[in-house]
Amino acid sequence: NAGVTQTPKFRVLKTGQSMTLLCAQDMNHEYMYWYRQDPGMGLRLIHYSVGEGTTAKGEVPDGYNVSRLKKQNFLLGLESAAPSQTSVYFCASLLAGANVLTFGAGSRLTVL
């Protein structure tokens, strides 16, 4: 099925470890977004990309890096995980000129 796929769905890290979340979409969407959602809270934009090879900072970019080497993939990296980064991470994509974000199912990250 076409859509946005996030891997992994669950991950537990120790403080200081690094990891990468992968977001893949097969809809040829130009724009891609990474959000985090803390318990009982709304979504906060971490980074986004308006096209292959481009990235930009969102509301809460500190502690994260991203890359968009291929149009279909948007990677979110944590170089040195901290307990404050325990959250559910959502990826979304958007076709240029359209009005609806397509979301992935989310990735639950716990940092001990």
Next chain:
Amino acid sequence: AQKITQTQPGMFVQEKEAVTLDCTYDTSDQSYGLFWYKQPSSGEMIFLIYQGSYDEQNATEGRYSLNFQKARKSANLVISASQLGDSAMYFCAGQNFVFGPGTRLSVLP
């Protein structure tokens, strides 16, 4: 950048009644859009409705309608004939896809 405010952390509504969820925004752009998304307890994000700033009529999608008041910078979501399955978190978002903090709606039987 557009800022989105949702002042109702939680709302209760009786089944089959209508409910309005508030959203206000702050932008200096002339052209913009507002969105509403639903997040049930299962966690997925579900698109509900979109309103463009130049749309002359309020958007409607089935039981969902958007009460768009440009002068007040508000884009309230109206859910008619509430159903138990409407119990969820509801998020308002702006054109740059920045989200508000959300409102938790609980539909009572």
